[in-house]
Amino acid sequence: MSQAAISIQGIRKSFGRLQALKGIDLEVQKGEFFGLLGPNGAGKSTLISTIAGLVVPDGGRVEVLGHDTVRDFRQARRSIGVVPQEVVYDPFFTVEEVIRNQAGYFGVRNMGGWLDELLNALELDDKRDANMRQLSGGMKRRVLIAQALAHRPSIAILDEPTAGVDVELRHSLWEFAQRLNDEGMTVVLTTHYLEEAEELCDRIAIIHHGEVQALDTKDALLARDTTRSLCVTLADAGAEVPEILAPFVAEREGRQVRLRFDKEEHNPVELLNRFQDAGIAVTDLQTGSPSLEDVFRRLTGEQLSPEDVT
Numbered sequence: 077m078s079q080a081a082i083s084i085q086g087i088r089k090s091f092g093r094l095q096a097l098k099g100i101d102l103e104v105q106k107g108e109f110f111g112l113l114g115p116n117g118a119g120k121s122t123l124i125s126t127i128a129g130l131v132v133p134d135g136g137r138v139e140v141l142g143h144d145t146v147r148d149f150r151q152a153r154r155s156i157g158v159v160p161q162e163v164v165y166d167p168f169f170t171v172e173e174v175i176r177n178q179a180g181y182f183g184v185r186n187m188g189g190w191l192d193e194l195l196n197a198l199e200l201d202d203k204r205d206a207n208m209r210q211l212s213g214g215m216k217r218r219v220l221i222a223q224a225l226a227h228r229p230s231i232a233i234l235d236e237p238t239a240g241v242d243v244e245l246r247h248s249l250w251e252f253a254q255r256l257n258d259e260g261m262t263v264v265l266t267t268h269y270l271e272e273a274e275e276l277c278d279r280i281a282i283i284h285h286g287e288v289q290a291l292d293t294k295d296a297l298l299a300r301d302t303t304r305s306l307c308v309t310l311a312d313a314g315a316e317v318p319e320i321l322a323p324f325v326a327e328r329e330g331r332q333v334r335l336r337f338d339k340e341e342h343n344p345v346e347l348l349n350r351f352q353d354a355g356i357a358v359t360d361l362q363t364g365s366p367s368l369e370d371v372f373r374r375l376t377g378e379q380l381s382p383e384d385v386t
């Protein structure tokens with residue numbers, strides 16, 4: 077019998093008068109790499125806490141591999157590994173102890189080769205006996221991931237795993253998440269980095285004000301936006317853009333002019349010809365398609381990606 081990895085039906089949750097989740101429905105299929113995107117305060121963490129059984133919803137239900145997260149909490153919780161946003165750790169344990177303790181909490185006494193695999197994949201081999209308080213922030217974050225996966229759950233939930241980490245670690249974490257997914261683990265990722273979602277996720281849900289605004293494959297989300305851009309470099313910085321192109325001008329800076337148009341109604345050659353008709357020489361051009369960030373901005377009216385950290 078095929079069954080969703082996570083099935084969320086009509087989930088509602090309020091904190092006082094604030095409706096954090098207003099009736100969320102979605103399913104994550106087994107083996108999927110699923111992205112949960114949304115601006116700050118959209119409700120992503122509350123939804124994840126509901127999936128993890130840490131928040132009891134006011135209405136609706138969540139099932140993890142068929143187990144209700146409230147009625148059948150232990151079974152449901154055992155199937156998932158949640159990597160939280162915040163780095164919380166016990167300073168008195170070593171890296172190995174922290175990971176083993178977590179596995180033990182879920183009844184796994186013998187981790188077999190999985191401990192070494194985790195330490196190796198997260199480049200923690202030489203930190204195995206180090207005390208948690210001796211580790212750098214980036215290292216602690218790696219341990220947090222190993223800890224969440226210690227009991228080898230079939231579903232990994234990564235809540236902004238790369239927030240505030242440097243580019244190198246971010247890429248190695250992507251590789252690791254991809255590998256787990258290739259090996260069959262279902263992965264749910266929340267992120268502020270669109271680049272991360274574009275790179276990794278098969279399907280993406282965009283959450284805004286506690287509701288699902290869009291739920292589709294990455295390609296289908298991108299295909300929804302029919303806006304295209306044409307950037308031209310004029311030979312003469314003082315040349316006027318022809319009157320007929322004025323409605324298309326999105327930006328002008330010196331010799332550079334960026335036009336925005338709907339591909340269903342116009343095409344770049346037609347726009348380019350207008351310059352030629354007006355006797356304005358163009359020395360270079362570039363066309364552009366929308367990014368997931370553009371789609372996100374149009375759907376929510378907000379920006380998602382923060383400034384990159386280095």
Ligand SMILES: Nc1ncnc2c1ncn2[C@@H]1O[C@H](COP(=O)(O)OP(=O)(O)OP(=O)(O)O)[C@@H](O)[C@H]1O
Nearest residue numbers: 091094095096114115116117118119120121122123
């Ligand atoms: N325990 C709580 N008590 C009161 N309000 C809460 C609580 N948890 C969350 N909220 C509120 O619910 C809304 C959704 O918060 P949530 O943390 O789920 O958003 P998010 O999408 O994860 O945001 P971020 O990207 O900033 O982590 C916010 O307005 C938040 O202030």
